[in-house]
Amino acid sequence: MEPAVFIILLNWNGKEDTLACLGSLQRLDYPSYRILVADNGSMDGSVEAIRSAFPGVRVVENGANLGFAGGNNIAIRQALQDGADYVLLLNNDTEADPGFLSRLVEAAESDPNIGIAGSKIYYYSEPKRLWYAGGSVNLWKGDTHHIGENQLDGGQYDEAKDTDYVSGCAMLIKRQVIEDIGLLDERMFLYYEDSDYCMRARQQGYRVVYIPSSIVWHKVSGTTGKIKDLQLFYGTRNMLLFEKRNAGLPKLLVFLPYYFGKFIAYNAVVALVQGQTARARVILKAAYEGLVR
Known part of the structure; x- marks a missing residue:
């Protein structure tokens, strides 16, 4: 069968x-x-x-x-x-x-x-x-x-x-x-x-x-x-959750500066410069939740 x-x-x-x-x-x-x-x-x-x-x-x-x-x-x-x-x-x-x-x-x-x-x-x-x-x-x-x-x-x-x-x-x-x-x-x-x-x-x-x-x-x-903010928030937050669970310490130590520097800070600054304050808030909130969860 x-x-x-x-x-x-x-x-x-x-x-x-x-x-x-x-x-x-x-x-x-x-x-x-x-x-x-x-x-x-x-x-x-x-x-x-x-x-x-x-x-x-x-x-x-x-x-x-x-x-x-x-x-x-x-x-x-x-x-x-x-x-x-x-x-x-x-x-x-x-x-x-x-x-x-x-x-x-x-x-x-x-x-x-x-x-x-x-x-x-x-x-x-x-x-x-x-x-x-x-x-x-x-x-x-x-x-x-x-x-x-x-x-x-x-x-x-x-x-x-x-x-x-x-x-x-x-x-x-x-x-x-x-x-x-x-x-x-x-x-x-x-x-x-x-x-x-x-x-x-x-x-x-x-x-x-x-x-x-x-x-x-x-x-x-x-x-x-159709839900761009939803995509941005969960994609950004869950990248960090995924790494915390699966990367192991050596890879995580390399990833974190890349994530918070290039990915979070850079994208948040670009959003602010472009007048997209709400988008910048979504990025920062996603990073915070990914860090504390």
């Missing part, structure tokens, strides 16, 4: 994207999956529309915007309680190739040490332009970035391989990993949760792998693209 996979979509006022994503998942060729939609207190009629269009999909109503980590964690707990062998986190603003889940499970089942597997991800608006083809982490500078981003796919990233992190846009996680290292870090709310989770898994000896035969298309920034 095939392992049971629970696909989790997190929705926050993204009704049309979520309905389109659910439509694409109806075409999957994998025989043993269920879908949970975790709704973060949407006010756009999402819950009613999803239940009407897809009565077989379970909607978990979180009642408030708990962020990426908090919203997904509730659904992950439910999936484990219902017998999931794997949990797949999938952005609601994606559409999936029919074979994407089969390829991920096949890879994960090939080696008991593989704990997390991720897809090759394209821009939805440009179906052959890459958004993610592996993840790279530089703990000396706090940099995490997608390998291959914005490149046209000419087969240059068609080799399955270990990678520093898998994007939470399409992340398959073995049950054993969750039982060993726990859930996503809810302090982060938004951004760096996926990188942090993969780092924690790797520290416990699990492999994190990129599987290019598994394909997803992403409508980039479908949810957060």
Whole structure:
């Protein structure tokens, strides 16, 4: 019997994207999956529309915007309680190739040490332009970035391989990993949760792998693209949280002057010079919270 996979979509006022994503998942060729939609207190009629269009999909109503980590964690707990062998986190603003889940499970089942597997991800608006083809982490500078981003796919990233992190846009996680290292870090709310989770898994000896035969298309920034201050705050704050947890003392001692000097002070001064006082306050508040949390 095939392992049971629970696909989790997190929705926050993204009704049309979520309905389109659910439509694409109806075409999957994998025989043993269920879908949970975790709704973060949407006010756009999402819950009613999803239940009407897809009565077989379970909607978990979180009642408030708990962020990426908090919203997904509730659904992950439910999936484990219902017998999931794997949990797949999938952005609601994606559409999936029919074979994407089969390829991920096949890879994960090939080696008991593989704990997390991720897809090759394209821009939805440009179906052959890459958004993610592996993840790279530089703990000396706090940099995490997608390998291959914005490149046209000419087969240059068609080799399955270990990678520093898998994007939470399409992340398959073995049950054993969750039982060993726990859930996503809810302090982060938004951004760096996926990188942090993969780092924690790797520290416990699990492999994190990129599987290019598994394909997803992403409508980039479908949810957060409209909320620039939110992006700035959590991206800035969580960079420091991520480093404090994962870097180790030597790398942290190199990172901190870079972060507070070049990243915080420079960007705050530039914002003030440009008359963007509110932006400068967001940067400084993010740095303070990252330091004290």
